[in-house]
Amino acid sequence: MLNPDAQSLAEWLSFLESLKTVRSTSNAFSSVRAVMDRLALWPRFEKIITVTGTNGKGSCVAALESIYLQANYRVGAFTSPHLLHFNERIRVQGEMVTDAEICEAFNAIDEARKNVALSYFHFSFLAALWLFKKAQLDLMILEVGIGGQSDVVNLIDADLAIITSIDLDHCEVLGNSRADIAREKAGIMRAYKPVICGDKNPPSVLSEVAEKLKASLFVVGKDFFYESAGKEWVFKSADDYFEHLPIPAIDLANAATALMGVMCLRPAFPVSFEAIKGGLENVFLPGRFQPIDYQRRTIIVDVAHNPAATRHFFDQVKCAYPERRVHTIFGMQKDKDIAGVLAAAIPFVNAWYLISLPKPRGVEAREIAVQFEKAGQSHYQVCINADEALEQVLHNTATADLIVVFGSFVTVAEVLKRV
CATH class of the missing domain: 3.90.190.20 (Mur ligase, C-terminal domain)
Known part of the structure; x- marks a missing residue:
């Protein structure tokens, strides 16, 4: 154990903040993979939804989480960064995990890593996986930290990939064009698995990668649509038409993108119209308008x-x-x-x-x-x-x-x- 002094969550976070960022993607992946192997953290039965995008990731995760909870599935959500409390990053059944649970996870990770270098984000992600394993979930919703292909969240194969938007941010890491950024974000796609894009005008690289992987790509404004109708809104796709949907407390574009994701997983995870309505009525994410x-x-x-x-x-x-x-x-x-x-x-x-x-x-x-x-x-x-x-x-x-x-x-x- 490399940090024998940390007892409280505050002490653990102080320790994590002292850790260096692992710059090399290959080093980061091998380090996190090693700890996942030692603690047997690879998901086995849970469905995995991975969410990336320049903006709207957190809102999309919150909408998915709220809808699936209303449908009585066991759901875990991992997001970053947090606003006020680190615990916001890891939610099980819609509730933040406790300080004690996080400390227990950090202790297990610290003992298992031995001399392996990990960053603050790596500890956070591994803690989420450790706590999700204990919770015996039906679904994990994982928000990428930065980008997609080079983020350690991408070690886990997604059953559904969601790209909320593509714009310029973190250019020093992801590239200076929308095409470069789209290519990085497209890295979360998996062969034969559905992909949702909430950007109305995605760079062509997105469809090119999807075609190579034979992944079904659904783009807003082309494959699914949404429209505000006063205090309600309408969603439609090739297979679905929902009206009288409640306006959620998040951006409508992100709610529609999440709903298209729910439709894609519906064969394995059926969700009623009442659960969709309830999820939209209850979704809330601090700091978003x-x-x-x-x-x-x-x-x-x-x-x-x-x-x-x-x-x-x-x-x-x-x-x-x-x-x-x-x-x-x-x-x-x-x-x-x-x-x-x-x-x-x-x-x-x-x-x-x-x-x-x-x-x-x-x-x-x-x-x-x-x-x-x-x-x-x-x-x-x-x-x-x-x-x-x-x-x-x-x-x-x-x-x-x-x-x-x-x-x-x-x-x-x-x-x-x-x-």
Whole structure:
């Protein structure tokens, strides 16, 4: 055992944060595979759904999980990153696993790994598999960390692959074009297994890979469709037509993509229309266009952190809250396209409150301010932290104004802790 001192989850996480990232894909795969072999963590009877995509992964996982729980299946879900608590990453039967359960899993992994190098994410993923094995599940829903083919989640063969969207993010790892990123994400496909794509205009490489693997590819806008109808919506595909579906508390595109996935697994896992409706009514994911009432103000928090997600977020803001003055609390991580995000958001925002995020990945608020100066923008304040940003935005807004918080999971978490 390489970490004999960790007792609490906080101590374990402190230890995990000290571990180095395993840069080489082959090394990462061989390390994680070795621990999976030693602990017999390879799934045997469970169906596996693997979800990747630039945006919308978490929402799609949440929708799948909620629908299958309503249909009385035993379901485990692995996602990342978390907002407030590490436990959010691993859910069994819709509930976060406990600190004690995670510590037990970490202990087992640490003993089994011997001298094998693992990262924070590797420990997280292996802990999920260890806890899922104990839970004796029908279904595992696994969210890829970054990309697809080169992510350790891809060690497990998916019975259903879902690619929610394809856009530019993590370009230093995945490539600088949608085609490069699509090729990486296509790596989660498996021969003869269905693939769902929630991107209306996917690069051709997706269909090329699917054809080589003889995998059935279903693309939104071509093979399945959805349409809002007031307070309800309609889903249709070649084999199914559902109307009077409840509008979920997640983006409709991700709900429709998840529902197409449910339809593809239906022979093995039948799901009634009532379970679909119940799942959509109950699905919730914090930090995704989440409204909060706070001191007679409306605050919308969203984890949008790349240009595509930012454009979509502000489309939603203007649709739901037309004519409102928008004040924004904003912070970002260093590996993100700050200029691109600001270009997408600046036309919609009346005032900015910039916060620094924790190092080493967080960007200093003053660095973000430089981007505003370059863009000729002056309606911003540099704040010491989220406390000051909240104090200032409450002082400068009326009850009719809208406060939005976005830019990073960390930005949203910093504000959620305080409201």
